[in-house]
Amino acid sequence: MTASAARAAAPSALRRARDAVTPATRDLLARLDDTSAAIAAYHLGWTDAAGVPTHGGGGKAVRPALATLSAQAAGAPAQVGIPGAVAVELVHNFSLVHDDVMDGDTERRHRPTVWAVWGTTSAILTGDAMLALAQEVLLESPSPHKAAAARLLAEATRNLIRGQVLDVAFEQRDHVSLNECLDMVSGKTGALLKASSMIGAVLAGAPAEVVSALSTFGAELGIAFQLVDDLLGIWGDPATTGKPVFSDLRSRKKSLPVTYVLSQGGPAARELASWLAVPTPNGSSPGGEAEAADLIETAGGRQWAADEARRRIEVATQALHAVPMLAGPRAELVAIAQFIVEREA
Amino acid sequence: MTASAARAAAPSALRRARDAVTPATRDLLARLDDTSAAIAAYHLGWTDAAGVPTHGGGGKAVRPALATLSAQAAGAPAQVGIPGAVAVELVHNFSLVHDDVMDGDTERRHRPTVWAVWGTTSAILTGDAMLALAQEVLLESPSPHKAAAARLLAEATRNLIRGQVLDVAFEQRDHVSLNECLDMVSGKTGALLKASSMIGAVLAGAPAEVVSALSTFGAELGIAFQLVDDLLGIWGDPATTGKPVFSDLRSRKKSLPVTYVLSQGGPAARELASWLAVPTPNGSSPGGEAEAADLIETAGGRQWAADEARRRIEVATQALHAVPMLAGPRAELVAIAQFIVEREA
DSSP states (O other): OOHHHHHHHHHHHHHHHHHHHHHHHHHHHTTSOHHHHHHHHHHTTSBOTTSOBOSSOSOOOHHHHHHHHHHHHTTSOHHHHHHHHHHHHHHHHHHHHHHHHHHTOOEETTEEOHHHHHOHHHHHHHHHHHHHHHHHHHHTSSOTTHHHHHHHHHHHHHHHHHHHHHHHHHHTOSOOOHHHHHHHHIIIIIHHHHHHHHHHHHHTTOOHHHHHHHHHHHHHHHHHHHHHHHHHHHHOOHHHHOSOTTHHHHTTOOOHHHHHHHHHOHHHHHHHHHHHHSOOOSTTOOOSHHHHHHHHHHTTHHHHHHHHHHHHHHHHHHHHHTSOOOHHHHHHHHHHHHHHHHOOO | OOHHHHHHHHHHHHHHHHHHHHHHHHHHHTTSOHHHHHHHHHHTTSBOTTSOBOSSOSOOOHHHHHHHHHHHHTTSOHHHHHHHHHHHHHHHHHHHHHHHHHHTOOEETTEEOHHHHHOHHHHHHHHHHHHHHHHHHHHTSSOTTHHHHHHHHHHHHHHHHHHHHHHHHHHTOSOOOHHHHHHHHIIIIIHHHHHHHHHHHHHTTOOHHHHHHHHHHHHHHHHHHHHHHHHHHHHOOHHHHOSOTTHHHHTTOOOHHHHHHHHHOHHHHHHHHHHHHSOOOSTTOOOSHHHHHHHHHHTTHHHHHHHHHHHHHHHHHHHHHTSOOOHHHHHHHHHHHHHHHHOOO
């Protein structure tokens, strides 16, 4: 598949996955009380806060696409991966709803967050309910391997939470090493992308070497995903990301490009550390974010992150090519990986 | 088994269950980051807030005892039920940690709650981690029926959350019918007690009629448990319950005895409704709670709740006697049910 064919293949795979998981997720949410179901539907981008159906919205469906493609890569119909796809998307959204409460974020995808509309209690409960439903849908799968898939999901959920715990702890610390930051990212972002890339194959009963290759693919993809997220958090266009300009610098986030520069030592690292030590000024007045962005770029943080993301996608791709796998789904998995490093939002 | 033998048997079964689940839970918590593991150990009553081991503390271990006894009732060793026992206790404690955040409660079992010591973010994350671990431990069981047990637990978790959603919603409403209140209780308290009473038998691969009898037992036990909880919330001795005198009346809780009196109509119902409509006075000054307690008692609310708890325990006991089951574990299950209605804290 050429680079331009890959660019075309990814959106199609994402759209297919979203079309497949939406009705299954809708049926599942009907098991909740009306309030929790309505809140979840809003969070997933299906309705506005008054419950009126909306068009578009919602996430990119990266995780469901990985889950269904991993079933297909193992030679099974996409259908086999659907319970896994629904489950990983529910776990992802459980974590977003709880994260927004913990971070006090009032906006996500250009809309008020769940807690900002319904309060903290409803956000906690709706997140909890989505996590319970994720296990339920997986354990109702007809696959004889559903217990292994559910165990994989529970372990990934634990690692995702561990990453979030570290992320919160790092905010309180002056110094975080690059390895600590990568470890945190491998949990917070990597754990679920890794599980998503494996879960369809696990449900399909794929051989261990195939599952292992998909595990490597997903773990590397997870780090690459966060590297690109962190690049967009500094240099992303607010018009496409929907976030304020320099948003991660404004919040003094110890993101990967920042941590890289700090880890290199020297005058740039000292200057950046001094700048980070000064709290964000109140209101919307700029606090030297543009200068900090330039400093990070001059010190090589931007280039490192971009190179590292591409390198990890390369490792991920090689892992898939090292084992027998259906060529079509493999190409689509690679296309999604490319899409992730090339995205602008 | 005589009534006095039953009274002696229950504490012994509870102690055995606690001794069996504690080391298994300890091993499991070691998978968490140090912070979450320390917070969970504190919440479970094993350490103080500084991490120093404490003696005693923790819950009554009712759910783990039901889980191990249900395996034994089905003819399996208690060991078969242990992953279920650990899992239901973790789900119970996940819900307590989150509930304390949502209710803003600063004390539980005579100690500060998790969020009161470590903040809301840590409480949410520790609760989430306990829920993930609950599924993990179950899915690592050697039982060929582990997927069915994990599905049962996920469904019970969803129903428990549904009960909590209703409980929160009822606080905002003027009128709640007795049936609505019983429905809420069957979720908030009943769902996990029901699952606890079944999960060991499910792991043991018990016949459907045995699992079904244990389901009835647990569901009835759940309602009885809440009826007694609500009686203690009004007439319990603060020295044994650890809660302030008339605590449920002070918070104007629409508990089962209150809802019963309101549902009967007439002058007592109208007087109680008027009293409930006046918010709790600030500070610690009494707001007529003693008079309200007398009113509920005179109108038959106390007697109804006590009779109803005993009736439900009777139904629960009959369900167990209607199917073939090992006599020893059955007698201990009944002893725990008796213990629950006779407890004073």
